[in-house]
Amino acid sequence: MINSQYNYPTFHLAVDCIIFGYEEDELKLLITHRNFPPAQGEWSLVGGWVSENETVEAAAARVLFQITGLKDIFMEQVFVFSEPDRDLGGRVISVAFYAMIRIDKHDRDLVNEHGAEWWTLKEIPNLIFDHNSMVEHAHEKLKQKAGYELIGKNLLPGKFTILQLRTLYEAIFQRKFDPGNFRKKILSLKVLERLNDKNTADSKKGAFYYRFINRPQEFMQDRIVRQ
Amino acid sequence: MINSQYNYPTFHLAVDCIIFGYEEDELKLLITHRNFPPAQGEWSLVGGWVSENETVEAAAARVLFQITGLKDIFMEQVFVFSEPDRDLGGRVISVAFYAMIRIDKHDRDLVNEHGAEWWTLKEIPNLIFDHNSMVEHAHEKLKQKAGYELIGKNLLPGKFTILQLRTLYEAIFQRKFDPGNFRKKILSLKVLERLNDKNTADSKKGAFYYRFINRPQEFMQDRIVRQ
DNA sequence: ACAAAAGTGTTTCGGCTACACCCATGC
DNA sequence: GCATGGGTGTAGCCGAAACACTTTTGT
DSSP states (O other): SSSBBOOOOOEEEEEEEEEEEEHHHHHHHEEEEOOOOSSTSSEEEEEEEEOOOHHHHHHHHHHHHHHHHSSSEEEEEEOOOOTTTTTTTBOOEEEEEEEOOOOGGGGGHHHHHHTTEEGGGGOOOSSSSSSSHHHHHHHHHHHHHHHHHHOOTTTTTTSHHHHHHHHHHHHHTTOOOOOHHHHHHHHTTTHHHEEEEOOOSOSSOOOOEEEEESOOOOOOSSSSSSO | OBBOOOOOOOOOOEEEEEEEEEEHHOOOOOOOOOOSSSSHHHHHHHEEEEOSSSHHHHHHOOOOOOOOOOSSSSSSEEEOOOOTSTTBBBEEEEEEEEOOGGGSOOHHHHHHHTTEEEEGGGOOOOSSSSSSHHHHHHHHHHHHHHHHHHHOTSSSSSOHHHHHHHHHHHHHHOOOOOOOHHHHHHHHHHHHEEEEEEEOSSOOOEEEEEEEEESSSOSSSSSSOOO
């Protein structure tokens, strides 16, 4: 045990990361084969132990880096899971974090080395312990966030069309949005900048590419889209 | 250490409770004199250690009960605080919870025994460690919740006037609401039931008392009030 | 009579929704 | 020519906000 003047029970502390990515018009999740007992070989979220001298946030960022090679990614606490028997190997408190990353930018070899794979959100298999519940909580948080600020900077490529952005939102919210209204709403936020080149792969006419303006979004009083 | 097949660092685990109450048209907070070293005697949130076989939720409920005598109160996770040096006495991870209670219903003697006191939210003194930050986080969560569902069941007396409810909301959001519009909006939610007696203490004309209908509120798509 | 809160009504304004409709182009 | 997505326009509806106004009664 670490240096402490307290005489009270202590607990193992873990972080589990719900890593969202976006590819082929689908919201995906990075999951891995657990490589230590118990439940070795079963599907699991990417996780790790918190070290003696780091915050849970730092641990989550470290775990994300170790498996994807990506740094400085926005991550957010989702929930603390603390059922005494949630982990078959002992008493472990776990703090869940979610992240959104660009699949085209991460280190695929590193992911493969770790035996991790991208799964479509809808087709996630049974995960160990309470990890499926963590995914649900994280998906709710993601919808919450996406409803109040325009996300996509960390999920879409550097330049993208409004259609791609709308398809991302449709994947997140699992519902359709009216193309015209979505466009008008999104552009009214003034957080996107139109580029001069067009995407001609997805439509005959060609659609302008956009990118995020390099300026932090202020807090939105009202929803961008509804659930 | 508890039984475990893992060989990793372990941590002290605490819960800290941000207990909101409402009295004299003011939102108040229950804080206490810390009764063990370090920082003994300084102002602190009500907190406690998580026991070996309970969840953090159970620990928070137990702590709330021990100091107020109240059970079955809605509590919600606020945030995990894990800075390595946040607690002067050792490495302690703390999960913050908030609760709303009826000041007129709790056990005042029990609170006094523990050296705890109600303070107006605006006048909270310096608290130990990161507790002031916890209060801010909890206040944000409270505003979030109050913006999306009508709260007050656990803060107001069993019957109350629309004025009392509005004053509560004004205390939470630290801003004024238009009396007519607030009334119409709140009543349109159909979660209050008008009683037959009137409050004649606060107005000459007399205002009908209302109470919450005994039915859970469904999730609100839009805000009730804005920040 | 006056003040103060209760309660209702009204008008304006802006945003969301559901469309219709033209544009550009590859097939 | 036709289908497909790009992009713009518009009519209707609804709710928020601002505020006028009437009611009631204690002082």
